[in-house]
Amino acid sequence: MPLYLTDDQVMLRDTARGFMADEGAIATQLRHWRAINCKDGFGHGLWRKFAEMGFTGILIDEADGGLGLGHVEAGIVLEEIGRNLTPSPFLMTAVAFVEAVKGTAHAARWFPGILAGETVAALAVDEGAKHRPDDIAMRADRSGNGFVLSGAKQFVVQGASADVILVAAQAEEGLTLFAVEREAKGLEIEGVRMVDSSIGARLAFDRVEVDADAVVGEVGGGAIMLDRALAAGRTGAAAELVGLGSAAMEMTVDYLKQRRQFGRAIGEFQALQFRAAHLYSELEIARSAVLKAQQLLDEGAEAAPAMIAAAKAKAGRASALAVREGIQMHGGIGMTDEHDIGLYMKRDRLLNELFGDPNFHADQLARMRGY
Numbered sequence: 399m400p401l402y403l404t405d406d407q408v409m410l411r412d413t414a415r416g417f418m419a420d421e422g423a424i425a426t427q428l429r430h431w432r433a434i435n436c437k438d439g440f441g442h443g444l445w446r447k448f449a450e451m452g453f454t455g456i457l458i459d460e461a462d463g464g465l466g467l468g469h470v471e472a473g474i475v476l477e478e479i480g481r482n483l484t485p486s487p488f489l490m491t492a493v494a495f496v497e498a499v500k501g502t503a504h505a506a507r508w509f510p511g512i513l514a515g516e517t518v519a520a521l522a523v524d525e526g527a528k529h530r531p532d533d534i535a536m537r538a539d540r541s542g543n544g545f546v547l548s549g550a551k552q553f554v555v556q557g558a559s560a561d562v563i564l565v566a567a568q569a570e571e572g573l574t575l576f577a578v579e580r581e582a583k584g585l586e587i588e589g590v591r592m593v594d595s596s597i598g599a600r601l602a603f604d605r606v607e608v609d610a611d612a613v614v615g616e617v618g619g620g621a622i623m624l625d626r627a628l629a630a631g632r633t634g635a636a637a638e639l640v641g642l643g644s645a646a647m648e649m650t651v652d653y654l655k656q657r658r659q660f661g662r663a664i665g666e667f668q669a670l671q672f673r674a675a676h677l678y679s680e681l682e683i684a685r686s687a688v689l690k691a692q693q694l695l696d697e698g699a700e701a702a703p704a705m706i707a708a709a710k711a712k713a714g715r716a717s718a719l720a721v722r723e724g725i726q727m728h729g730g731i732g733m734t735d736e737h738d739i740g741l742y743m744k745r746d747r748l749l750n751e752l753f754g755d756p757n758f759h760a761d762q763l764a765r766m767r768g769y
């Protein structure tokens with residue numbers, strides 16, 4: 399499959415680009431919710447507008463009321479979210495959660511709310527400082543007709559505002575996923591402001607009782623669905639990183655053309671031109687890797703996991719380079735809160751850690767290749 403977008407995908411990109419630049423702009427979204435210390439960190443009105451645009455149904459099958467599109471299309475929206483640092487539950491809800499519960503009884507329960515932009519979902523996987531999905535200690539013990547959940551989760555993006563949280567826990571039969579509603583008795587949710595000003599959560603499960611129908615799919619069969627959610631989440635986060643890095647680069651290149659020093663625009667200095675050209679190349683390689691990963695995921699290809707690991711690692715490194723070069727080349731103003739470039743650096747830190755940093759994914763790829 400060629401590494402460019404089809405005509406329909408270009409149309410979606412143009413629509414998403416216009417929508418996000420107007421409705422999802424930094425001044426009216428990120429800075430606004432941050433300034434008023436919003437407990438959710440994003441606007442529910444904007445989430446409903448995402449639904450009106452059809453974005454929330456991109457990965458939901460047509461039979462379930464969605465658009466039945468794929469990860470390339472979800473990534474197109476995420477790239478525009480990344481460009482504008484638009485705070486929204488799109489990645490966790492409409493991408494990772496939707497992929498996890500697709501084809502299970504929970505689809506009928508949660509998809510209508512997601513399609514309407516009313517429901518917010520979160521994924522509770524990580525328990526330690528780093529992303530370690532193979533290291534889940536949380537317990538799910540059988541009790542009567544259902545289960546009792548005990549343990550703790552952290553870095554749960556949108557965990558403080560989610561209506562439903564997909565929780566990974568160890569049952570006797572193996573890893574199992576549960577869809578836990580926020581009102582569940584014994585579930586303590588502590589909102590935490592993250593480095594990029596978004597609100598995440600720490601969750602404490604003190605013997606939380608759930609019915610058997612909270613199980614997503616089969617008891618002991620959670621690994622398959624968790625893999626699906628993580629593959630979608632990682633590919634989506636990589637697309638958002640490419641958008642974020644591209645916007646940081648464009649701001650920086652604009653600045654190099656404007657800022658005058660020593661009687662000329664600083665962009666006339668070859669040393670800065672080399673750095674800008676290097677950055678452009680790195681982002682183009684990252685964009686190609688991400689598109690390839692999206693296409694392979696949509697095809698259900700065997701090579702998808704390796705390409706997803708490569709894409710998340712490459713997008714993370716390219717985006718980190720873009721924001722660092724951005725701060726450096728903007729000189730002293732890059733350090734101030736008034737200038738947006740610093741906000742890109744903060745969001746980059748979070749997205750790099752989310753679903754595994756470049757080292758994690760390089761390690762995954764090396765293992766897959768038998769190093």
Ligand SMILES: Cc1cc2nc3c(=O)[nH]c(=O)nc-3n(C[C@H](O)[C@H](O)[C@H](O)COP(=O)(O)OP(=O)(O)OC[C@H]3O[C@@H](n4cnc5c(N)ncnc54)[C@H](O)[C@@H]3O)c2cc1C
Pocket residue numbers: 657659664667669670725726727728729730731733
């Ligand atoms: C409060 C504060 C604390 C800081 N702390 C640190 C710190 O701990 N570590 C750190 O690394 N940075 C730090 N910085 C950032 C660093 O000081 C600036 O990025 C750097 O000094 C930019 O130079 P300038 O202010 O002279 O900017 P400008 O003169 O506006 O220069 C802008 C750009 O031109 C480039 N440039 C400047 N001179 C030349 C030249 N002769 N030829 C070609 N290009 C040139 C600069 O590198 C920069 O990219 C800090 C900045 C502030 C405001």
